[in-house]
Amino acid sequence: MRVSVIGGGVAGAASAIALRRATGAEVTVHEAYEDPAGEVGSFLSLAVNGLRGLDELGCLAEVQAAGFPVATQRMWGASGKLLGEVPRGRPAAEALHSTTLLRGRLVEVLRAEATAAGARFVTGRRVTASELDGDLVVAADGIWSATRTALDPGAPEVRYAGLYSVSGISEGIAVPPGTFHMVFGRRGTFLYVPAPDGTVWWSAQTPAPEPPDPAEVTPELLAGLYGGEEMPLALIRAATRIDRPMPMHRLAELPVWHDDRTVLIGDAAHPVGAGQGASMAIEDAVALGRCVAAAPSVRAALTEYTRLRRPRTARMTKAAASNRDAKTPGTLQRRINDLLMPLILPRAHAHATAWLYR
Incomplete structure (x- = not known):
């Protein structure tokens, strides 16, 4: 053949x-x-x-x-509140960790x-x-x-999905290894994970009605969007590399x-x-x-x-x-998430993802 x-x-x-x-x-x-x-x-x-x-x-x-390998994932609210921790990309009993x-x-x-x-x-x-x-x-x-x-x-x-992503790498910010972090910020969702070489890899996923002009997505713009969240702002300011924005599609x-x-x-x-x-x-x-x-x-x-x-x-x-x-909740929905996610996530996550990881 x-x-x-x-x-x-x-x-x-x-x-x-x-x-x-x-x-x-x-x-x-x-x-x-x-x-x-x-x-x-x-x-x-x-x-x-x-x-x-x-x-x-x-x-x-x-x-x-x-x-x-990354064993766990932590979700954080815009206020810095820990909303929950779950296994990253696997069932809890699975020895094979996400890569x-x-x-x-x-x-x-x-x-x-x-x-x-x-x-x-x-x-x-x-x-x-x-x-x-x-x-x-x-x-x-x-x-x-x-x-x-x-x-x-x-x-x-x-079709454009109403979000764009900007990824970067930062140095000089100490983050314990082995955990993937997701911050539900006021203006978008910020993901970050520490790499073995001491750098931190991150991605800012930001809602926008239209795909942005790449020239307008500057470190200053990102710092303004995520200025209310402590760790995202620190990582943006410590970035040694920031990639061009990538519109998400559906x-x-x-x-x-x-x-x-x-x-x-x-x-x-x-x-x-x-x-x-x-x-x-x-x-x-x-x-x-x-x-x-x-x-x-x-x-x-x-x-x-x-x-x-x-x-x-x-x-x-x-x-x-x-x-x-x-990743694009309004103010009221974000507050509801902050209240309910710590209660619901430990019970719901395993059931919601069982079909995917089987």
Whole structure:
């Protein structure tokens, strides 16, 4: 079997590994950029479901070595009140801890593993599914996928989700290791996690009716937005690196995921956010490899893949929408959260996430 993969990011590289190892297919990955890794996209976390997928792909240890484990997550109110503490990206009894790493490092590791598995990478030119030969085309071409509209000209359009994110790295601020922090601020939500080298990685997720002009999102603007929260303000002032703002987007559920030989995976099919984008892409890759290995034809494999993945990714998309809403509360809702979250979170968290981490 000959397989072409469009896109060499997380979804594309993971699917190349899965298809090589599950089916022995001849896999070629087409990537427009010479190096799609580097410091792209700041940092991300892989929850236990994504880590189990990496384990099945045979590269869990390599990815863990490129990042660091984070055992717990703490939520804070704008006043500095601790609202609750939960396991980070896992059930309480799970020994496998969430891994945080730079997105570029994850791509580098997956590309190296795909190459070691026998996949071939061709870079420097954009391609479309129609111009590629082969029995199967895997479209891992991201949220702005051209393949999506080629499969279905009436497909829903990507929409701005009303939030933008700015990530940075700060030095000289002491934060105990092993915990991911989420501050529900007055003007946005601020995330931060200490890295093993003593730096602190952070992300400010701020509501705005329209995507901002990157030139206007300055350290001074961020300091003004988060000036009422002690730790976020300290980290912004101590920043040695601040990335350009990244608008967050949403996509309605797609009616068409595949045709006879081409299939969408990862953000091309379901940009979910909520810290699960990479993990869901890895799950996609594992499921696709299993289906292609087991089915009598490519068409049957893609039909079964879609049947398996649609319900789970649709549920994750709804959870991500609720997550975005929780990051943009009004003054009254924020005060209610401060009162109720310490009571509800310890009881509700395990039940609310059990379906995801199974």
